[in-house]
Amino acid sequence: MSLIYIFFAAFLVITIIVVTSLELYRLKLGKIPTIASSRIMAEAMVRELKRKIDAGELKQPFVIYDLGSGKGSLAAYVARHLPQATVIGYELSFFPYYYAVFMQKVVGPKNLSFRRANFLDVDLTDASAFITFVSQDCMVQVADKLKAATQRRIFWLSNYFHFPESFWLQPYYEEEIGLVYKRRMYAYKLG
Numbered sequence: 001m002s003l004i005y006i007f008f009a010a011f012l013v014i015t016i017i018v019v020t021s022l023e024l025y026r027l028k029l030g031k032i033p034t035i036a037s038s039r040i041m042a043e044a045m046v047r048e049l050k051r052k053i054d055a056g057e058l059k060q061p062f063v064i065y066d067l068g069s070g071k072g073s074l075a076a077y078v079a080r081h082l083p084q085a086t087v088i089g090y091e092l093s094f095f096p097y098y099y100a101v102f103m104q105k106v107v108g109p110k111n112l113s114f115r116r117a118n119f120l121d122v123d124l125t126d127a128s129a130f131i132t133f134v135s136q137d138c139m140v141q142v143a144d145k146l147k148a149a150t151q152r153r154i155f156w157l158s159n160y161f162h163f164p165e166s167f168w169l170q171p172y173y174e175e176e177i178g179l180v181y182k183r184r185m186y187a188y189k190l191g
């Protein structure tokens, strides 16, 4: 068999493994795709976090969690633009998680790290802010858990997904992001 066939077969097998793994995690985690937030969404989140820092509402030391960090590009952007923050991404899906860890080791930044865990099962009470692009159902579970567990002020910026209209937490700010393909960013204050 020529070398080209061997490469092609290897490429095909790897692609099938990666796609199957992504799809299995997608189904397990509530059909949330592993797509990343766009650069302009990341910029909008950083802008809003900087506004809160300038207003003195976000104080040092601050810890920002990306709940469902995927391949880590949103968390990396935020960490790079807010060097004073500690940014931690939680991700369960195998390939995105290890890709994010690899990229952080190669290009940094140092204030960024990733944990392979279900963010619904971990203690998030030291958070200053959340950045998320996960389903409404996940958001509700995290918010309800934190309401009972802490009085701490936590800023929460969500790409596209928002709490139900009748929920106890409602946005203090919303922004439409993008020129052609528009997405909304919702900003919440817990506590």
Ligand SMILES: C[S@@+](CC[C@H](N)C(=O)[O-])C[C@H]1O[C@@H](n2cnc3c(N)ncnc32)[C@H](O)[C@@H]1O
Pocket: 025, 026, 029, 032, 033, 034, 035, 036, 037, 038, 066, 067, 068, 069, 070, 071, 072, 073, 074, 075, 090, 091, 092, 093, 096, 117, 118, 119, 120, 131, 132, 133, 134, 138, 159
């Ligand atoms: C749409 S991606 C968002 C990635 C990144 N936050 C961004 O905005 O670019 C959502 C990610 O959340 C992960 N996820 C969903 N539920 C999760 C859970 N309970 N614990 C950990 N990760 C979860 C999925 O595997 C997926 O990679």
